[in-house]
Amino acid sequence: MRKLALSDEILLNIEKPARYIGNEVNMVVKDPESVDIRYAMCFPDVYDIGMSHLGIQIIYDLLNKRDDVYCERVYSPWVDLDKIMREKNIPLFALESQDSVKDFDFIGITLQYEMCYTNILQLLDLSQVTLLSKDRGEDEPIVMGGGPCSYNPEPVADFFDIFYMGEGETEFYHLLDLYKENKKNGGTRKEFLEMAAEIPCMYVPAFYDVIYNEDCTIKEMVPNNPHAKGGVRKDIVLDFDKVEYPEKPLVPFIKVTQDRCVLEVQRGCIRECRFCQAGSVYKPLREKSLEKLKYLATTMLKTTGQEEISLSSLSTSDYSHLKELIDFLIEECKSRHINISLPSLRIDAFSLDVMSKVQDVKKSSITFAPEAGTQRMRNVINKGLTEEDILNGCEQAFKGGWNKVKLYFMLGQPTETNDDVDGIMDLCEKIAELYYETVPKEKRNGKCQITASTSFFVPKPFTPFQWAPMCTSKDFLDKARRINDKLKTLLNRKSIKYHWHESDISVLEGLLARGDRKLAKTILYVYEKGGIYDAWSEFHNEELWQEAIKETNIDVDFYVTRERKEDEIFPWDFIDTGVTKNFLLREWHNAHNETVTPNCRMKCSGCGAASFGGGICHEN
Template sequence: MRKLALRDEILLSIEKPARYIGNEVNAVMKSRDVDIRFAMCFPDVYEIGMSHLGIQILYDMFNKREDTWCERVYSPWTDLDAVMHKEHIPLFALESQDPIKDFDFLGITIQYEMCYTNILQILDLSGIPMMAVDRTWDDPIVIGGGPCAYNPEPLADFFDIFYIGEGEVVYDELLELFKKAKKEGWNRETFLRQASHIAGIYVPSLYKVSYHEDGTIAAFEPIYDDVPKTVEKQIVMDVTNASYPKTPVVPFIKCTQDRVVLEIQRGCIRGCRFCQAGMIYRPTRERDLAMLKEYAYAMLKSTGHEEISLSSLSSSDYSDLAGIVNFLIDEFEKTGVNISLPSLRIDAFSLDVMSKVQDIKKSSLTFAPEAGSQRLRNVINKGLTEEVILDGAGKAFDGGWNKVKLYFMLGLPTETEDDMKDIAHLADKIARRYYEIPKDQRNGKCQITVSTSFFVPKPFTPFQWVPMNNRDEFLGKAKIVNQEVKDQLNRKSIKYNWHEADVTVLEGILARGDRRLAPAILRAYEKGALYDAWGENFKYSRWSEAFDEFHLDPAFYTERERSYEEILPWDFIRIGVTKKFLWKEWERAQKEEVTKNCRAGCSGCGASVFGGGVCYEGKN
C-alpha cells in the first residue's frame, strides 16, 4: 500500500487535499525497479496542470516504455507551500509519493511567463539546487519544454536542458543516452555534452554570451566545437500515428478542462502577426478522421467524462470538420455527452452545429476581432472583416443567441486613438444588429462583453522587433475605450473589462529577456513572488525591487525597438519560419498589407519543407 507523503492532519488543514493524493483513474503505477524515473511537472496548481494535453501525451508515451516510470507533479498551492517549507517536507510525485529529488529527470512544461517563479518553487521544495551549475549526478536532470522554451534564456541558469519542439520526436533518444551514460559511468557534464548532439536539445551551460556596451548581444556561441551553433525544433509530421492517450488520467476534482480532449490538428494556416503559436507550430498537420473516431470512443469509455472537446488553434480550418462534428453529434449526443467546439469561426455551419450541441439561452458566442478597425486588423493580418463579424453576429442573433463575448488587444503596433475608439463602435454595431430583430422575436436583452488584453510582442513573430507600451500608456488606452463605450447608444448592453497592466509589463520583460534576468527572477522568488498569474498573489513591487538590485532596466526589454541586424536572445533556434520572412511580414504590416493564409497560397515562410515535411499536406 502507498504511504501518502502528507500526514492526515496536514491534508485536513489545506484547501482541496485531493490535489496531492494521486491514485486517480488511469494513473499509472509501476515498480520502482525501473531504469528511469521521470517526474513530469506543470508549474501551476493541479486543476490547471491536469488540463494540459501535452503532459497527458508525454505521460502516456513515457509509460509505454517498460524501462521508464513517468509520474506527475504540480505546484503546491500557497497554503501547502507554507506548510512544506515550515516542516521541511520534500516535494513529491503523485503516483508513488516519492521525493522528486530521487528521480532521474524532472521535466517542466513552461506554458507562460508568469509561472517562472513557480518553477523555482518546484526546485526549492524538491531540494534541487536552483542553479544548474551546482547540481551533481545525485540531482535530477532538469528539462524545460513548451512555448516559453522558444526563448529559454531568462531561465537558462536554472535548467540543464531545454527540449525545443514537440516531445514525441527525440525523447526516446535522450532516455537511451541517459541509460548508456549510467551504464558506462559517464559524469554529468559528459552526458549533457553528448545530449547536445541530439537534434532539438539545447544545453545552456555549453554556450557563452557576450554583450555590447549598449546592452545588446554581441555574440552567442557554443564553448566547444562539437556543440551545434543552432538548435532545430522537432516536429511530428505524421500526427495521426503519433502517440496519443486512449486512457488519460481523470482528476478527482473539477479542473479547468474537465473533459475528453481530442486534438484534431496542429499548427494554424492563418498567419496572425501577433500570434507566437501560429508561427512556432507551423506547418499545419491534420489527424485522420478514422483515428479521431476511434479515440473518441476509447477516451470516453476509459474516463467516464461527459464532455468531449475538439482541440486546435483554429478548428474551423480542419478540412473534415463537418465529418468529425456530425459523427460526434450522431454517436454521443443521445447518450448525454456534451460536445465543446472552441476556436470556431462564426459562420453558418458553425452556428448550425452549436445550435445542436449548446443551450442557446445559457451560452454565449465568442468573436476575437483583436482590433476595432479594419485598418488595424489588416496590420495584424487577422483576416477578418467587419462585414464577416456583423454577418456572423446577425446569424447568431437570428438563431436565438443574445450573448456575445468580444476579445481585443490594446497597444498593437501602429495603433491610433481612432483604432481604440473603434472597439466601442464595433461593439455598438453588433448590439444594433440585435435590436433590428423584431421585439417579439428577441431572446431577452442583448449582452455584449468586451475584453481587452494588452499586447506583448513575442519571439518568432513579425512583431518581435517592436516597442511595447508601458503601464501608464496601457491604462490610458483602456480609459479611452471605457469612455467611448459609455458614449455609445447601446452602452447599457455593453460591459467592458481590461487586463492588469503591471502583469502585462512583466510578461513583456520575461518574453524577450536574456540570461541577465535570471538573478532577478530568483530574487523576486526570494521576496515572495509566486503564482504571479493569479491576481491576488501578484505584486509588481517584488519584481521592480529585484530589477533595481541587479541594475536591470525593464524598459530595455519592453520599450526599445530592435533592428533586423540585432542578435536576439532566441536567434540560435531554428523553427522553420525564417527570420527573413518574419521581417518581411513586419514590413507588410507597416504598409497595412494582408498576407494570404496557407490554404489560399504559400507565403514562403520556410516551414513548408522544414523537417522534410510539406505545408498543409502539399495542398499549397
C-alpha cells in the same frame, strides 16, 4: 499499500487535499524498483490548472509506454501547503508513488507562460534540488524544460540543464536511451549533457557563452563545448496520424479548469496572424485523419467516463473534415448525453448551425476575437477577419436565438492610433444596434448582452512583431480608460460591458518574453523574497518585482519599450523553428504597409516551414 507523503492532519487542514493524493482514474502504477529511469513531469502551477494541460497527458502516456521508464506527475503546491512544506521540511513528492522528486533521474518542467517562472524555482526548491544548474551535483536530477516559452529559454536558462525544442513525441526515447547508456557506463553528468547536445533539438545552456555589444545588445552566442552546435533546430511530428495519443487520459477527482476529454484534431495553423507566436512556432499544419479521430473519441469516452469532449487546435474551423467529424460526434454523444465543446471556431453559417445542435442556446454565448476595432488595424495584424464577417456572423447568431456576444481585443499593437482604440466601442455599438434591428421584440430572448474584453499586446519571439516596442503600463491604462469613457457615451451602453487586464503584469510578461540571461538574477531575487504564483493577480507582488528590477540593475525600457533594429541579434536567434527571420521581417514591413498576407491554403508565403517536408507545406 501506498503511503501518502502528507499526514492526515496536514491533508485535513489544506484546501483541496485531493490535489496531492494521486490515484485518479487511469493513473499509471509501476514498481519504481523495476524501472531504469524515473521521470517527474512537472507543471509549475496548481493542480487544477496543470491537470487541464494536454501536453502533460501526451508525455505521461508516451513515456509510460516504456517498461523501463516510470513517468510521474508533479504540480506546484498551493500556497497553504507550500507554507507547511517549508515549515516541516517536507520534500516535494510525485503523485503516483509519493516518493521525493529529488530521488528521480529527471525533473521535466513545462513552460506554458512567462508569469510561472517563479513557480519553476518553487518546484526545484521544494524538491531540495540546487536552483542554479552550474552548482548541481552528480547525484541530482537532470532538470529539463520544454513548452512554448522555451522558444526563448534565456531568462530561465541558468536554472535548466537541457531544453527540448519542439514536440516531445520525436526525440524523447532517444534521449532516455542515451541516459541509460551513460548510466550503465558510469558516465558523469557532464558526459550525458554532451551526448544530449548532439541531438539537434536539444539545447544545453551551459555549453554556450553570450557575448554582448557595448549597447547591451547581443553580439554573438558562442559554443564553449565541442559537442554543442552552432544552433538548435526544433523537431516536429511529420505523420500526425501515426503519433501516439493517450487513449486512457487521466481523470481528476476534483473539478479542474477543463474537465473533459480532449481530442487534438490538428497541430499548427494556416493563419498568419502577426501577433501569434503559437501560429508561427507550431508550423506547418498537420491533421489527424477522420477515422483516427473517430477511434480516439470513442475510446476516450469509454475509458474515462467523461461527460464532455472538446476539439483542440489553434483553429478548429480549418480542419479539413470538420463537418464529418461533428456529425459523427453528435450521433455518438447524443444517446450518452455527452456535451461537445467546440473552441476556436470561426463564426459562420456552418459553425452556428453546429453550435445550435450541441449547445443550450439560452445559456451559451457566441465568441469572436476580432483583436482590433478597425479594419485598418486588423489588416496590420493580418487577422483575416473583416467587419462584414463579424456583423454577418452576429446577425446569423441573433436570428438563431443567441443574444450574448463575447468580443476579445488587444490594445497597444504596432501602429495603433486613437481611432483604432475608439473603433472597439464603435464595433460593439454596431453589433448591439444589429440585434435590435434584426430580432423582433416578441422573439427576443432578453436584451442583447455584449461583453468586450481587452488584453494588452505583448510582442513575442518568432513573430513579425518581435521588433515592435511595447507600451508602458500607463499607456495601456490610458487606452483602456479611453474605451471605458467612450462606452458611457453610447446609445446602447446598457447592453455592453467592458473588462480589461492588469497592465503591470502585461509589462512584466513582455520583459520575460523577450529578455536574455541577465533576467535570471531578477527572477531569483523575487523568488527568494517570497514571490510565487505571479500568474494569479491575488498573489502577484508588483512592488517586489520593481524592487528586484532595481536591485539587479535591469533596464525595463531596454527590453520592453525599445523598438529593435532590423539587424539586431535576439536572445532566441540560435533556435531554428523553420520559419525564417527574413520572412518575419518581411511580414513586419507588410504590417506597416497594412498589407494582408493570405493563409497557407490560399497561397504559400515562403515562410520556411516547408523545410520540414510535411504537413500542408508538403501538400503545396
